[in-house]
Amino acid sequence: MPTVPTVSLRTQLLLVSLLTLSLPWAGCQYIQEMEASLRHGQTDAMQATAKAVAARLASEPNLWQPLDHPHTSAAQHLYAHPLSAAGIVDGYNDEWEGLEFTPRVFQSSRNPQFNAQVLAGIHQQTLYLLIRVNDPKLHYHHPSRATLASGDHIIVRTAATDYIVATSAPGGIEVKYKDANNQRQREHRVRGQWVEHQHGYQVELSLPLDMVQPIFELGIVDHLVQDAPTIDPITGSPASQPWPVDLIGTIEQPTDTYQPIHLNPSNIAQQLSAAKGQLITPLAPLQAATQVFTREGIRLRILDQQGWLVASSGNLRSAQVQAQQPPWWLRALYELALTDNSWPTPHDSTRDGFIEPIATTDSGKNNHLGRSPTSIPAHQWYQDGRRQLGRSSAVIEVNSDATGRSISQYPEPVAVGTVLVEQTSDRVLALTNSAFTRLFLFTTGATLLATFGLVGYASWLSWRIRRINRAATAAVNTDGHIGELESVWPQHEWQDELGELSGNYQHLLQRLQGYTDYLRTLTSKLSHELRTPLAIVRSSLDNLSHSQLDKQALTYTERAADGAERLSRLISAMSEASRVEHSIQQADKEWFALDDLCQQLTAAYADAFAQHTFNCVIKPADYQFWGAPDLLVQLLDKLVDNATDFCPAEGCITLELLRHSRKSGDTLTLHLSNQGPLLPEHLQDQLFDSLVSIRSKTTSSAPTTNSDTHMGLGLYIVKLITQYHRGRVYARNLDDGSGVCFSLQLPILPTQEKE
Amino acid sequence: MARHIAIIEDEQAIADNYRDAFVRQGYQVSHYRDRPTALQGFANQHHDLAVIDIGLGEDVEGGFELCRELRSQAPNLPIVFLTARDDEFDVISGLRLGADDYLTKDISQAHMLARIVALFRRVDALSQPVDQEELLERGPLSLHTARMSASWNQQPVDLTVTEFWIVHALAKRPGHVKNRQQLMDAANVVLDDNTITSHVKRIRRKFSALDQQFDAVQTAYGMGYRWQSRND
Numbered sequence: 001m002p003t004v005p006t007v008s009l010r011t012q013l014l015l016v017s018l019l020t021l022s023l024p025w026a027g028c029q030y031i032q033e034m035e036a037s038l039r040h041g042q043t044d045a046m047q048a049t050a051k052a053v054a055a056r057l058a059s060e061p062n063l064w065q066p067l068d069h070p071h072t073s074a075a076q077h078l079y080a081h082p083l084s085a086a087g088i089v090d091g092y093n094d095e096w097e098g099l100e101f102t103p104r105v106f107q108s109s110r111n112p113q114f115n116a117q118v119l120a121g122i123h124q125q126t127l128y129l130l131i132r133v134n135d136p137k138l139h140y141h142h143p144s145r146a147t148l149a150s151g152d153h154i155i156v157r158t159a160a161t162d163y164i165v166a167t168s169a170p171g172g173i174e175v176k177y178k179d180a181n182n183q184r185q186r187e188h189r190v191r192g193q194w195v196e197h198q199h200g201y202q203v204e205l206s207l208p209l210d211m212v213q214p215i216f217e218l219g220i221v222d223h224l225v226q227d228a229p230t231i232d233p234i235t236g237s238p239a240s241q242p243w244p245v246d247l248i249g250t251i252e253q254p255t256d257t258y259q260p261i262h263l264n265p266s267n268i269a270q271q272l273s274a275a276k277g278q279l280i281t282p283l284a285p286l287q288a289a290t291q292v293f294t295r296e297g298i299r300l301r302i303l304d305q306q307g308w309l310v311a312s313s314g315n316l317r318s319a320q321v322q323a324q325q326p327p328w329w330l331r332a333l334y335e336l337a338l339t340d341n342s343w344p345t346p347h348d349s350t351r352d353g354f355i356e357p358i359a360t361t362d363s364g365k366n367n368h369l370g371r372s373p374t375s376i377p378a379h380q381w382y383q384d385g386r387r388q389l390g391r392s393s394a395v396i397e398v399n400s401d402a403t404g405r406s407i408s409q410y411p412e413p414v415a416v417g418t419v420l421v422e423q424t425s426d427r428v429l430a431l432t433n434s435a436f437t438r439l440f441l442f443t444t445g446a447t448l449l450a451t452f453g454l455v456g457y458a459s460w461l462s463w464r465i466r467r468i469n470r471a472a473t474a475a476v477n478t479d480g481h482i483g484e485l486e487s488v489w490p491q492h493e494w495q496d497e498l499g500e501l502s503g504n505y506q507h508l509l510q511r512l513q514g515y516t517d518y519l520r521t522l523t524s525k526l527s528h529e530l531r532t533p534l535a536i537v538r539s540s541l542d543n544l545s546h547s548q549l550d551k552q553a554l555t556y557t558e559r560a561a562d563g564a565e566r567l568s569r570l571i572s573a574m575s576e577a578s579r580v581e582h583s584i585q586q587a588d589k590e591w592f593a594l595d596d597l598c599q600q601l602t603a604a605y606a607d608a609f610a611q612h613t614f615n616c617v618i619k620p621a622d623y624q625f626w627g628a629p630d631l632l633v634q635l636l637d638k639l640v641d642n643a644t645d646f647c648p649a650e651g652c653i654t655l656e657l658l659r660h661s662r663k664s665g666d667t668l669t670l671h672l673s674n675q676g677p678l679l680p681e682h683l684q685d686q687l688f689d690s691l692v693s694i695r696s697k698t699t700s701s702a703p704t705t706n707s708d709t710h711m712g713l714g715l716y717i718v719k720l721i722t723q724y725h726r727g728r729v730y731a732r733n734l735d736d737g738s739g740v741c742f743s744l745q746l747p748i749l750p751t752q753e754k755e
Numbered sequence: 756m757a758r759h760i761a762i763i764e765d766e767q768a769i770a771d772n773y774r775d776a777f778v779r780q781g782y783q784v785s786h787y788r789d790r791p792t793a794l795q796g797f798a799n800q801h802h803d804l805a806v807i808d809i810g811l812g813e814d815v816e817g818g819f820e821l822c823r824e825l826r827s828q829a830p831n832l833p834i835v836f837l838t839a840r841d842d843e844f845d846v847i848s849g850l851r852l853g854a855d856d857y858l859t860k861d862i863s864q865a866h867m868l869a870r871i872v873a874l875f876r877r878v879d880a881l882s883q884p885v886d887q888e889e890l891l892e893r894g895p896l897s898l899h900t901a902r903m904s905a906s907w908n909q910q911p912v913d914l915t916v917t918e919f920w921i922v923h924a925l926a927k928r929p930g931h932v933k934n935r936q937q938l939m940d941a942a943n944v945v946l947d948d949n950t951i952t953s954h955v956k957r958i959r960r961k962f963s964a965l966d967q968q969f970d971a972v973q974t975a976y977g978m979g980y981r982w983q984s985r986n987d
Contacts, residue, residue: 535769536772543772583952
C-alpha cells in the first residue's frame with residue numbers, strides 16, 4: 001500500500017538547515033563579548049582621565065579651595081545655575097520656565113499656605129533671583145512708616161549688610177538698607193520687580209555677583225498683622241512682645257524639618273547670623289582648567305564637596321560617529337540582539353545643579369541636597385535614551401592639613417571634590433555596529449546559502465528516490481505482472497548509495513519478473529508436458545481393453561481409465577487460463593444486443609440449473625454493445641457457476657441489466673446477485689486475482705464436472721474478459737445481508753457510438 | 756488392400772500404442788521417428804495417410820515443416836496432426852499448411868479410428884463421381900457427405916473434417932439448436948468449449964470470405980449454435 005510521506009526529505013533537511021542559525025547566535029555572543037571588552041577599555045580610559053584631572057586639580061590650591069566648604073553643609077547652599085543669556089527683570093518667570101530648573105522650596109510649618117520657591121541664575125557676574133512666595137494675605141509696606149519694611153518683605157543678607165526688598169505696590173522695587181550711620185539708604189545695584197500672582201507675590205531680582213559672596217542668605221518675612229509695631233530687624237532693639245511674623249528659611253533649614261520659632265526682632269538677627277548661607281556658582285578657573293583635558297566626545301564635570309556642579313566642559317557628541325549611522329532596521333536588530341543591560345537612567349544635573357549617583361531607595365527625601373564625593377560610585381553605566389552613558393569619577397584629595405582642618409594628628413587625605421568624566425558609548429557602538437552589520441550580512445548569506453544548498457540537494461535526492469519509486473510502481477501492475485523494465489528504469493550512472501539501491505531494485509524486479517513469468521507459464525508448460533505421458537497411459541489402456549482380460553483385470557483397467565480421465569480434465573483446467581488469454585487476444589468485436597444475450601442465457605441457465613430460480617430484470621434501454629459476445633458468455637458462465645455453487649437449493653439468482661448515463665459516457669451495468677453466504681470483507685479486492693479461491697464447500701449443489709477442479713481461475717478469467725472490454729467488475733455483499741452481488745460495468749466508448 | 760499409414764512420432768510408447776490399434780483394425784503401419792527418416796520413407800514407399808506429431812525431438816516445428824514438404828510431394832495425401840499442444844495458433848498454422856485435421860493426443864482410440872476411416876472415405880469419394888444422394892443442400896449450401904466437401908453458391912469451401920462435420924450437424928436440422936456437446940459428438944472429438952467456438956469462428960470466416968453477407972451460423976447464447984439460412 002503506497003503511503004504519502006508526511007515529513008518529506010525536503011522538510012527534514014530544511015529543519016537541519018535551521019542548525020545554521022547557530023552561526024548568527026555564536027556571532028552575536030562574540031560581538032557581545034567584544035563590546036563588553038571595548039567598554040571596559042573605555043571605562044579604564046575614562047577613569048585614567050578622571051584621576052589625572054583630579055590629581056591636577058589637587059595640586060593647585062587655588063583651584064580646589066573654592067570646592068571646599070568645611071563649615072557649611074549642602075542645606076546651606078543655594079545653587080545658581082549658569083544662564084546663557086541675561087535675565088529680564090520683569091517679575092515674571094517667562095524666561096525661567098523654559099530652563100526647567102528645580103526651584104528650592106521653603107515651607108512654613110506654622111502656616112502651610114505660606115511657602116516660597118527660589119530660583120537663582122548667573123550670567124556674566126550678575127545674579128538673578130526669582131522668588132515666588134505663596135502668601136494668603138499680602139501686606140504692603142507703608143511708605144510713611146519709619147521702618148524699613150512694614151509689610152511682607154524679603155531680607156537679603158550679604159557679608160556687608162542686610163538689604164530689605166519691599167515695596168508699597170507691585171512694580172519696581174527699591175532695595176534699602178541702613179548704612180553705618182543708621183541712615184536709610186537705597187541700594188542701586190540691586191534691581192527688582194514685584195509682581196502679584198494668584199496666591200501671593202513674585203519677586204525677580206538682579207544683583208552683582210560680588211555683592212553676594214562669600215555670604216548670601218535669604219529670609220522671607222510674612223507680616224501677619226497690619227500695623228503691628230515693627231522693628232528694625234537689623235539693629236534689633238528689643239521688643240516688648242514677640243512679632244507675629246513668619247520667617248522662612250534661613251537656608252540652613254531643611255525644609256521639611258523646619259522648627260517653628262517664636263521670633264522677636266533680635267531673634268531674627270540671631271537667626272540670620274546663625275545661618276551661613278552661601279551661593280554656589282560655577283567657577284570659571286576650574287572651567288578653564290578642565291577645558292585643557294577635554295577632547296571630542298568627553299564631558300568633564302567638577303563637583304564640589306557637597307556635590308554641586310561647579311564646572312562642566314566638553315560635550316558628548318562625536319562628529320565622526322554621527323556620520324556612520326547604520327540604517328534604522330539594522331540598528332533595531334542590533335538593539336534586539338545585543339542590548340540586554342538594565343542600566344539606570346542618569347540624573348539630569350542641569351535641572352538640580354548636582355549629580356545624583358544612582359536612584360536610591362530614599363530618593364524621595366533629601367533630593368535637594370548633594371552627596372558627598374565618596375558616595376558617588378567610581379564608575380557607572382547609564383542608559384540615556386538610545387545610547388549608553390559611561391561616567392567615571394575620581395575624588396580630588398588633598399592633605400587635611402592643607403585644608404585647614406585638623407582632623408587628626410596624621411595628615412589624612414580629605415575629599416574636597418569630585419571629577420566626573422562622561423562619555424557615551426557611541427564610538428564603541430560604531431565599531432560594534434559595523435562588526436554587527438558585517439556579521440549579519442555574512443551569516444545571512446551563509447545561512448541562505450546553506451539552506452538553499454541543503455534544500456536543493458534534498459530536492460534532488462528526493463526526486464531521484466521518487467523516480468526510482470515511480471519506476472518500481474510502474475513496473476509492477478496491480479495483478480503482479482512486471483512490465484518492461486529496461487524502458488522505464490532510470491539509468492543508474494550515479495555512483496552513490498542511491499545508484500546502488502536503484503541497481504539492486506532493478507535486479508530484484510528482474511528476478512521477480514523472471515520468476516512470475518516462470519510461474520505464469522508453469523501451468524501451461526506443465527499441462528503441455530503432462531499431456532504426452534497422459535496420452536501414453538490412455539492409449540495403452542485403450543489397447544489393453546482390446547486384449548483378452550479377465551473380469552478383475554478389466555475392472556482395474558476401467559479404474560485406471562477413470563483416473564486418466566480426471567487427470568485429463570485437471571490438465572485442461574490448468575491451462576484454461578492461458579487459453580482464455582490467447583482467445584481474448586484473438587477475439588473479434590462486433591455489434592450485438594446485450595439484452596438479447598442476457599435473456600437467452602438466463603433461459604439456458606434456468607434449464608441447466610433446475611434447482612435454482614433464475615430471474616432476469618432488464619430496464620428498457622438501448623443495449624447495443626461493441627464487444628465479443630462469446631467472451632461475455634464465458635464470463636457470465638463463470639459468474640453463474642460461482643453463483644450456483646454458493647447458492648442454496650431453491651435459492652434465487654437474479655440478473656439485472658441497466659444503462660447509466662453520465663457526463664463521461666454511458667455505461668451498461670450488469671448485476672448478478674445470488675442468495676447465500678457473504679463474502680469476507682477483506683478479500684473483496686483479491687477475489688479477482690488468479691489462484692485465489694475462498695470456497696467453503698458447505699452447500700454444494702449437484703457436483704458439476706468442474707466442482708473438484710476449481711483452481712480459483714474462474715474469477716480471474718472474468719477479470720481478463722472485463723479488462724478486454726475496458727470495464728470494471730467488483731463484488732460486494734448485498735445491503736440486506738442475504739447474499740452477494742457481482743457487478744459488471746461496461747463503458748460505451750464514444751468512438752463506438754452507433755450513429 | 757490394406758492401407759498404409761505412416762506415423763511420424765518421436766515418443767516410442769505412443770507410437771507403439773497407436774500402431775497396435777491401427778494394426779488391430781487391419782491397417783499397415785510404418786513408424787518414423789524424425790523428419791529425415793520420414794522423408795526417406797515416403798520417397799521409398801507409398802503411404803495412404805500420415806499422422807504427424809508436431810514436436811519432433813529438438814525440432815519444435817518439425818511437424819509443420821514435414822507437412823509442407825509432404826504436401827508439395829503428394830497433394831492428395833491425407834495428413835493429420837497429432838500434438839499435445841492445443842493452442843489455437845498452432846491449430847491455425849497447422850491447417851494453413853494444408854493438414855486435413857488436427858487432433859490432440861488426448862483423443863481416444865475410437866475417435867482416432869473414426870477419423871481415419873472418414874479420411875479414407877473422403878479420399879475414395881474424391882476419386883468417384885458425385886453421387887446425388889449423398890448431397891445435402893440447404894439454400895446456397897451444398898454438402899457432399901462422402902467426399903466431405905462443401906460449397907457455397909457453387910463455390911467450394913475448404914473445410915477440415917472437423918469443420919465439415921460441424922456444419923453437417925448444424926445444417927442437417929436447420930433451425931434446431933445444437934449444443935456444443937452434440938457438435939463435439941458429431942465431429943468425433945473431445946474438445947473444450949473454447950475450441951468449438953474457434954472452430955465455428957473459423958467456419959464463419961471461411962464462408963464469409965466467399966460471401967460477405969454470410970450469417971447462416973447463428974449463436975444461441977448459452978445453448979449452442981443453429982443453422983438459419985435466409986431463405987428458410
